[in-house]
Amino acid sequence: MKTPISVHNLLQGDQSINRLLSTIKRQQELLSQVRSALPEPLRAHCLHLVVKEEEILIYTDASVWAHRMTFASRKIKNLLPDTQRVTRVRLKVLPLLATPKSKTRLQRPQPVSEVNQRLIQQLADGISDNDLSAALKRLAKRVATKPTTSG
Numbered sequence: 795m796k797t798p799i800s801v802h803n804l805l806q807g808d809q810s811i812n813r814l815l816s817t818i819k820r821q822q823e824l825l826s827q828v829r830s831a832l833p834e835p836l837r838a839h840c841l842h843l844v845v846k847e848e849e850i851l852i853y854t855d856a857s858v859w860a861h862r863m864t865f866a867s868r869k870i871k872n873l874l875p876d877t878q879r880v881t882r883v884r885l886k887v888l889p890l891l892a893t894p895k896s897k898t899r900l901q902r903p904q905p906v907s908e909v910n911q912r913l914i915q916q917l918a919d920g921i922s923d924n925d926l927s928a929a930l931k932r933l934a935k936r937v938a939t940k941p942t943t944s945g
Contacts, residue, residue, distance in 0.1 A: 821842070821843060821844060821845070824843060824845065824873075824874070825840065825842060825843050827873050828840060828843060828852070828870055828873060831866070831869055831870065831873055832863070832866055833866070835862075836859060836862060836863055836866065839854050839855050839856065839859035839863075840852060840853075840854060840859075840863065841853045841854060841855055841888060841890075842888075845874070845880065848879055848880055848881045848882065849880065849881070849882045849883075849884060850870065850871070850874065850880050850882070850883050850884070851884045851885075851886060852870070852883065852884070852885050852886070853885075853886050853887075853888040854885060854886070854887055854888070855887070855888065855889060855890050856887060856889070857887050860885040860886070860887050863885055864883075864885060867883035867885075870883055871883060904937075905937060905938065906937045906938075908938075910937075911934050911937060911938045912934075914930055914933055914934040914937070915930075915931065915934040917930055918930035918931045918933075918934060
């Protein structure tokens with residue numbers, strides 16, 4: 795009966811896998827350095843990073859965190875060793891695939907009073923930004939109270 799070969803031993807003999815494992819280890823060490831330099835709320839949202847030539851690519855789990863990380867990009871560049879001349883920090887959003895789907899249903903917004911609905915409409919009419927005006931008009935329609943029918 796043959797004894798099973800461990801996966802670790804099996805993978806250790808392959809040069810290309812060794813290079814990949816070495817690269818992943820360096821990336822994880824660098825990720826740890828970057829996380830430690832980030833403010834507390836951002837640390838958990840810095841998922842992974844890859845250094846390619848003169849660019850560092852950082853993956854986050856949501857666009858809001860990517861946006862907030864842009865303010866730390868200079869600090870991140872300065873963390874890297876001088877041998878890596880990183881000139882650009884790019885941020886990409888990689889939504890977590892393993893997060894459980896919410897079982898709660900989205901609820902329709904509560905209707906607002908006619909006065910508030912008219913105020914939103916007036917605000918939309920007075921704004922010169924076409925996109926914002928259109929969004930407010932859609933909101934005014936969406937939150938309008940539905941007329942009740944009496945039977």
